[in-house]
Amino acid sequence: MSIANQAPGSEHTPASLPADDLEARIRRKLVRQNFMHLIGADLTVITPGRVEAELALADKHLQQRGFAHGGLIATLADLVAGFAAVTLVPDNFGVVTSDLKISYLHPGVGQRIKAIGWVLKAGRRLHFCEAEVWCDDLLIAKASATMAVIEPAT
Numbered sequence: 139m140s141i142a143n144q145a146p147g148s149e150h151t152p153a154s155l156p157a158d159d160l161e162a163r164i165r166r167k168l169v170r171q172n173f174m175h176l177i178g179a180d181l182t183v184i185t186p187g188r189v190e191a192e193l194a195l196a197d198k199h200l201q202q203r204g205f206a207h208g209g210l211i212a213t214l215a216d217l218v219a220g221f222a223a224v225t226l227v228p229d230n231f232g233v234v235t236s237d238l239k240i241s242y243l244h245p246g247v248g249q250r251i252k253a254i255g256w257v258l259k260a261g262r263r264l265h266f267c268e269a270e271v272w273c274d275d276l277l278i279a280k281a282s283a284t285m286a287v288i289e290p291a292t
Contacts, residue, residue, distance in 0.1 A: 160184060163229055164221060174217055177210060179253075181221065187257040189221040195251055195273070206246025206278070211271050215240055215281035218255025219267035223285035226260045230290045233265065237284040248274035255283075263287050 161184045168174065168181065174191075177199065183190035191214060193199070201207045216238055223233045255269040264284055271279040 214253035215269040223265040
């Protein structure tokens with residue numbers, strides 16, 4: 139069932155759930171997000187259907203020509219699209235990436251990487267998401283992702 143005509147997240151997240159409860163729930167799930175911690179990323183914005191992450195670009199993030207590594211950029215796009223989807227499912231549900239397509243627009247050269255992910259359409263089984271990755275003030279990548287909703291085992 140689509141939520142196209144409803145407020146983002148209203149199908150899966152009770153309207154009475156305060157924003158700070160949503161953020162606490164997502165931050166609790168981030169504890170197990172080991173790869174995100176390894177690269178040094180942190181979620182800076184968590185709202186229903188939208189998540190932002192940032193990291194300070196360091197030598198460990200660069201490829202041989204000094205640009206942000208494409209794998210890092212794809213990881214950040216996947217991370218924010220996935221957690222945007224997580225904000226719209228019940229706490230005992232999860233999501234996994236079913237499909238990720240990324241277009242690299244510019245080399246990532248600068249001080250800070252920011253990724254923004256949002257849900258275009260949330261469904262019962264699939265969430266269709268988009269993400270942008272910015273380096274300083276330049277859009278360096280655009281991604282689309284399909285996230286599969288994982289229901290708890292019965």
